[in-house]
Amino acid sequence: MTILENLFDIISTAKLDAKFFLENEYKFINIKFGEDISANRLYLSDNLNCIVDLMKNGYKGKIDLIYLDPPFFTNLNFKNTIKIKYDDEEIYIKRKDFTDKYDGGLAEYIYNIALRLVLIKELMSDKGSIYIHVDSRVNHYIRFILDEVFGERNFVNEIIWAYKSGGASKRRFARKHDNIYFYSKTNNYIFNQMNEKSYNRGLKPYKFKNIMEYQDELGWYTIVKSRDVWMIDMVGRTSSERVKYSTQKPLELLKKIILASSNENSLIADFYLGSGSTAVAADILKRRWIGCDQNPISIITLDKRLNNGLFQLYIEEKYLKEPNRFIIELKKINKQLDIFIKDYLDPIKELAESPSLFVEQIYICKKYFYEFKILSKIDKSTIKNNKFEINISDSFNSQLYAVIVDVMGNVDYHKLI
Numbered sequence: 001m002t003i004l005e006n007l008f009d010i011i012s013t014a015k016l017d018a019k020f021f022l023e024n025e026y027k028f029i030n031i032k033f034g035e036d037i038s039a040n041r042l043y044l045s046d047n048l049n050c051i052v053d054l055m056k057n058g059y060k061g062k063i064d065l066i067y068l069d070p071p072f073f074t075n076l077n078f079k080n081t082i083k084i085k086y087d088d089e090e091i092y093i094k095r096k097d098f099t100d101k102y103d104g105g106l107a108e109y110i111y112n113i114a115l116r117l118v119l120i121k122e123l124m125s126d127k128g129s130i131y132i133h134v135d136s137r138v139n140h141y142i143r144f145i146l147d148e149v150f151g152e153r154n155f156v157n158e159i160i161w162a163y164k165s166g167g168a169s170k171r172r173f174a175r176k177h178d179n180i181y182f183y184s185k186t187n188n189y190i191f192n193q194m195n196e197k198s199y200n201r202g203l204k205p206y207k208f209k210n211i212m213e214y215q216d217e218l219g220w221y222t223i224v225k226s227r228d229v230w231m232i233d234m235v236g237r238t239s240s241e242r243v244k245y246s247t248q249k250p251l252e253l254l255k256k257i258i259l260a261s262s263n264e265n266s267l268i269a270d271f272y273l274g275s276g277s278t279a280v281a282a283d284i285l286k287r288r289w290i291g292c293d294q295n296p297i298s299i300i301t302l303d304k305r306l307n308n309g310l311f312q313l314y315i316e317e318k319y320l321k322e323p324n325r326f327i328i329e330l331k332k333i334n335k336q337l338d339i340f341i342k343d344y345l346d347p348i349k350e351l352a353e354s355p356s357l358f359v360e361q362i363y364i365c366k367k368y369f370y371e372f373k374i375l376s377k378i379d380k381s382t383i384k385n386n387k388f389e390i391n392i393s394d395s396f397n398s399q400l401y402a403v404i405v406d407v408m409g410n411v412d413y414h415k416l417i
């Protein structure tokens with residue numbers, strides 16, 4: 001049977017299975033930043049578990065805008081090379097960002113997306129919209145799933161995001177666009193119409209009656225309603241926005257979607273968060289957000305991009321492991337705790353003397369029953385000679401933990417007091 005012959009069955013199975021997933025209980029360790037209980041939530045988990053958790057915690061019907069940028073069925077592992085500097089030398093390590101490979105092939109990919117979309121629809125408000133970002137590899141299947149889950153009548157737009165990038169095959173026209181499908185939940189969806197420049201033919205003035213014309217350095221133009229073809233630069237190697245995360249999407253793209261399909265204070269979600277562009281754009285535009293990714297490096301990347309933006313962190317329990325990478329030694333001197341990183345258990349030979357070079361980020365947390373609250377972050381640049389110190393004068397009666405994420409994205413936690 002071909003995938004097309006199977007398509008309807010795969011989606012029907014996903015619809016039935018969605019009910020069973022709702023019965024699952026997932027354990028999240030809730031890590032809060034500071035005292036401020038902001039509505040922003042960041043999940044380190046499989047998005048299926050996050051979606052179920054949100055359903056059970058009052059988020060049904062609450063989200064006005066969902067942007068999803070799932071893997072595109074490329075059959076690739078997405079990697080980044082990270083540089084570790086020591087003395088005067090540099091070492092390069094390959095770090096996996098995410099895998100886009102499926103033992104069950106296209107059928108598994110389609111099932112996974114359909115299952116999530118069925119549940120996500122329940123989280124959307126009646127004014128809500130969903131944008132799902134793919135490319136020519138799977139766009140036709142995604143469109144079919146969306147028709148099945150949201151109904152053809154709720155199709156709003158197919159947005160073509162056109163960009164320039166390096167590389168092209170000699171055997172075809174260069175593939176330089178992605179497809180973004182925009183569906184609403186009901187007919188009552190938020191839509192803030194936008195304008196754009198439309199350059200005149202020949203860049204000369206038309207001089208029509210009652211039509212305002214303007215001129216810039218390129219030539220003459222009029223203002224028209226924004227169309228469904230968007231020319232926005234991708235985040236290139238030299239872009240100032242660029243962070244080290246594969247397939248990072250530009251803030252301009254996310255801002256346009258957010259401005260069109262949400263209002264200030266709307267709640268926005270992205271369950272394939274990656275580098276966190278959606279949350280960063282939402283923060284700039286004063287929207288509340290929920291983000292989820294299964295890769296710890298995605299979470300840290302967003303944390304760094306937000307620059308003290310507030311959120312609560314939910315970590316699926318399976319990620320938090322008792323120390324299995326870093327060995328630490330503690331020394332308490334009055335109100336100060338010295339923390340010495342003694343070893344890293346997966347060393348590259350030359351760096352064995354400098355285990356702290358493998359640290360990506362350290363969170364110092366207070367533990368209350370099953371909750372952790374982040375008190376401070378230790379940036380790796382502040383660790384000197386494998387040592388850092390924390391002040392423990394306010395920590396009486398509480399248990400302090402260090403959650404350490406290594407450069408490869410492994411997470412361990414260590415009891416400090």
Ligand SMILES: C[S@@+](CC[C@H](N)C(=O)[O-])C[C@H]1O[C@@H](n2cnc3c(N)ncnc32)[C@H](O)[C@@H]1O
Nearest residue numbers: 046047069098248249272273274275277293294
């Ligand atoms: C194409 S990238 C998203 C890029 C993002 N839009 C950006 O601007 O950086 C897809 C992301 O989805 C994450 N991902 C894939 N499957 C997931 C799942 N089942 N649950 C949570 N995250 C998932 C991957 O780890 C990866 O970071």
